[in-house]
Amino acid sequence: MFSTNKTLVAAAVATLFAGSASAMSGSSDGASGEKINGKYAANYEEIIRAADGKYLDAKVIEAILGKDATYGRDGLEGKLDPANPYSFEVEDSIDGGNHGNAQCKIPAAFVEVHDSAKANYYNDSKFVANGFGTPIAESALAKWNIVVDGDGKGLPDPSVGMTVEEGAKIYVQFCGMCHGEFGEGAKGYLPLAVDENLVTSAFDDPAPMKAVGNYWPYATTLFDYIRRTMPFWTPNAPFIGDKGYMGMTGYILQSNYVKLDENGTEIQDDDFFNSEMLMKANKFMKNQGNFFCDHRPVIHNERCMTNCPDAQVGDGKGDIHHYKQARRLPDGTPQYNVPQRMHEDPPGVGHSGM
Ligand code: HEC
Structure with a gap:
């Protein structure tokens, strides 16, 4: 043709x-x-x-x-x-x-x-x-090249923000239907606010809900996450904008009772929430410092349930009663990475104590 x-x-x-x-x-x-x-x-x-x-x-x-x-x-x-x-x-x-x-x-x-x-x-x-x-x-x-690090690198200018009350309104408008007006969770979607300790006091207590207040290590990456991923159907939404994302981050932190200083100063409705406020809150995230690199070597031992070779029993000498005890913090709780928690080791290197 x-x-x-x-x-x-x-x-x-x-x-x-x-x-x-x-x-x-x-x-x-x-x-x-x-x-x-x-x-x-x-x-x-x-x-x-x-x-x-x-x-x-x-x-x-x-x-x-x-x-x-x-x-x-x-x-x-x-x-x-x-x-x-x-x-x-x-x-x-x-x-x-x-x-x-x-x-x-x-x-x-x-x-x-x-x-x-x-x-x-x-x-x-x-x-x-x-x-x-x-x-x-x-x-x-470029639209997605918007990383904010734990240390606040990449945050918008302090002029960008709004009051926590304004942030709350935007939150209710765009997030409340899934996460609840107060971050309590809705329609089967996960809550964002908890006032619950991450560690239970009794071993048979139900596992606590992990959310911003007890689990997230940084306030800065909360802002980053929300802007990058939410609302679920249209993340990084121009009609919310950096100032809207900043304001609602303030509201979510407030709902989680995150403090602004050692004196326990709370986030107020009429606070102008911007990157400076966010950096203050960033120092008082409850679970910060509890994330460790786990450098335990990967060991592919052969599985053995009976008559195991000595090397696989206890401390490797064949006696089941000789095993390494977990190290404990001064309050008696067994913990991972005790030397790091006790500042005997620098953070992120090696693993011992368990
Ligand atoms: C259509 C429902 C929906 C809407 C609307 C929505 N989200 Fe989400 N959100 C989700 C789902 C689903 C997840 C879990 C996503 C995942 O784990 O991959 C989530 C996760 C989150 C998380 C992480 C929670 C955690 O601790 O892991 C935050 C924070 C969050 N959303 C904030 C917001 C904010 C702020 C808005 C409003 C701008 C919003 N979401 C709007 C459904 C929604």
Whole structure:
């Protein structure tokens, strides 16, 4: 059906590659037949049919787009519409158009990502999408490059915030239906506020609910988590914004009775909650300091239930009564990482005492 266009197509192919010397020398074009607009094989439907409809298969893509399409930037150039970052280089009939299988589209932004990845990370000219998903564009990634660390690195400027009362209103509007107005949990979704000790006093007490107040080590990462993941269906929502996320973080910390200083100063409704307040609360998270790196070696002992070799019994000498006692804190409770808790060892190194 395109045979009358043969010469036109050939001219288009020539134009396509004329501007890109490296495309000519660096990679050969696998699809040898006619091409539509110089971009993809005219018999694409046959190719897909022959492959059982597996358009996402790398080999099929190569057959349709040409080998160069699977070899990075040089191969992709010319197949994109620079005016449309989500341009596609195949006909709608192949991938279903805008509402169809977006996997087959190669956004122009891919070229930028490829460039940057090449320069910064892999230096690998074979960094390609191959049709199995598409590398995210940096412009799209930037929206999520919003990490806040435990130490507060990455927090918004102190001018960004609102009163805890305003934060509470936003919280009720966007979070209350799942987490409860007061963080008590709703409709089977988890509570955010508890006033319960993390450790039970009797071994047969039910396990306490873990939530922000008794479990989370940092207030800063609470802000980070909420902004990055909530509300569940539309995280990092522009209509909430950093100030809204900051305000509701204040409200959640208040609901968990997190204090602001050694004197037990509580978070007030009319406090302007910003990154400075957050950093104050960050020092008084109840469970901070109780997370340890566990550097116990991984040992693959053979399982043994009876007549075990001495090396596997007790302290390794064959007597079941000779085992290493758990070390205890001065109050008598057996604990992991006692030397670290007692500041005999620096945090995060080794493990002993249990
Ligand atoms: C549609 C229901 C829904 C809405 C609305 C919602 N969340 Fe969540 N939230 C969840 C679910 C489900 C989880 C558990 C997610 C997981 O563990 O992967 C969760 C987890 C959380 C956690 C972590 C709790 C913990 O201790 O592990 C926080 C904090 C949180 N949400 C805050 C919020 C805030 C603040 C909002 C409003 C901006 C909000 N959520 C809106 C459903 C929701």
